[in-house]
Amino acid sequence: MLSINNLTFSYNKRFGDLFHELSFELNAGNVYGLVGKNGAGKSTLINLMTGLLTPGSGEVTLDGVNVRERLPKTIGDIFLVPEEIELPHLTLKSYVSINAPFYPNFSSDDLKRYLDIFDMGGDMDVKLHSLSMGQKKKVFIAFAFATNTRVLIMDEPTNGLDIPSKSQFRKLVTTGMTDDKMMLISTHQVRDISEILDHVTIIEQSKVLLNASIAEVTGRLAFRPMREGDQPLFVQPSVMGALVVVPAESGEETAVDLEMLFNATLQNPDAINQLFNASK
Numbered sequence: 001m002l003s004i005n006n007l008t009f010s011y012n013k014r015f016g017d018l019f020h021e022l023s024f025e026l027n028a029g030n031v032y033g034l035v036g037k038n039g040a041g042k043s044t045l046i047n048l049m050t051g052l053l054t055p056g057s058g059e060v061t062l063d064g065v066n067v068r069e070r071l072p073k074t075i076g077d078i079f080l081v082p083e084e085i086e087l088p089h090l091t092l093k094s095y096v097s098i099n100a101p102f103y104p105n106f107s108s109d110d111l112k113r114y115l116d117i118f119d120m121g122g123d124m125d126v127k128l129h130s131l132s133m134g135q136k137k138k139v140f141i142a143f144a145f146a147t148n149t150r151v152l153i154m155d156e157p158t159n160g161l162d163i164p165s166k167s168q169f170r171k172l173v174t175t176g177m178t179d180d181k182m183m184l185i186s187t188h189q190v191r192d193i194s195e196i197l198d199h200v201t202i203i204e205q206s207k208v209l210l211n212a213s214i215a216e217v218t219g220r221l222a223f224r225p226m227r228e229g230d231q232p233l234f235v236q237p238s239v240m241g242a243l244v245v246v247p248a249e250s251g252e253e254t255a256v257d258l259e260m261l262f263n264a265t266l267q268n269p270d271a272i273n274q275l276f277n278a279s280k
Contacts, residue, residue: 001182002026002049002151006058009048018044020207021058028150029179030198030213034186036263040187041206045081046155049184050080062151076103081145081154087131092139093124105148110176114142117175118168133159135169141169145176149225152176153184158192170196196257202265209269212276214256220275221264223257233271234264245277 008021008170018041026032034043044072047053049060051074060067062074088095100106118138123247128136137160144152154270158166177183185193198216203209225241234242245264248254265272 001028001063003061004058005062006048007048007055008057009044009053009055010261017056019048019055020206022059022206022208023058024201024208024211026182026184026199028182030182031177031196032182032184033190033193033197033258034184034203035190035198035200035258036186036203037188037266040203041156042188042203045203046080046153046184046186047054050078050153051075052080067257077149078151078153079103079144079149081141081144081152081157083156083159085133085137087128087136089129090112090128091125091127094144095128096124099143100147103147103149109146110148111146113192114145114172114176115139117172118142118165121189134162134165136169138165139159139188141172148181150180151182151184152273153186155186156184156189158187158189166192166215190258190262194256195256200258200261202262204266204269210261210272210276211267216276217256217261218253219247220248221256222246222254224254233268234260236260236263 003025005023007019008017009019010017011113033043034042044053044182048055049067051060051070054068061075065071065074066072070210095109096111104195115122120135120138120142128139141157158169161169168190170193173183188195197214199213200210201208224243225244230244230246232246234245236243243260245260
């Protein structure tokens, strides 16, 4: 659905390319996690994917159409939730009446349903500027889901949400996801989203170190306590003994620990690359 094709981008040529001939695809029916440390280039990549920045070369396309052209048929089918959210001095009702017409598949019923998931109630006359930062974020995310765009991209959506709200956010994702949609969640807070991902993309120093489905990760890596003879890709101390990431043995299947996967990929990128690309 969304294709990144030989993408090269630089803010300043004196410091080299931030991305160089970057290519990968995101397909409908999946919730993607774009994971990286602060400063890894996640937000820049998101702005390129949504057509807000112009690449030096290459392109991002939605069903073959260059998103940078900002055509109505792509603008109405991509929605971005930025990390920092500012809402105008309007009521929610006025905000919806102004913005919803840009999204042909917007649903008022869905908006109310998503607000209920966030325990925000159904008061359409609420003044947006009077809400707390966390409440503003929940209203904006609920609106984003109600647009029913085929591509929904969220940059650090759980920042500013308390623990109950993070749980509500995960429920929102599972409720709003359908086979014809693609969601991408960019974050460095991997524990907030690990339970809802179908696919993970890890970037570091503007390179894609891992781009794999959760099923692939489960089939090739094991996350468990250390055993004698292990040659771990990553070791995490714990009060119960060392936990490790190791190549999965035949028939071995464990739950994916996204935080440990991220650390293993940063610590041993060549080994991870070889493990995941050997059979491709």
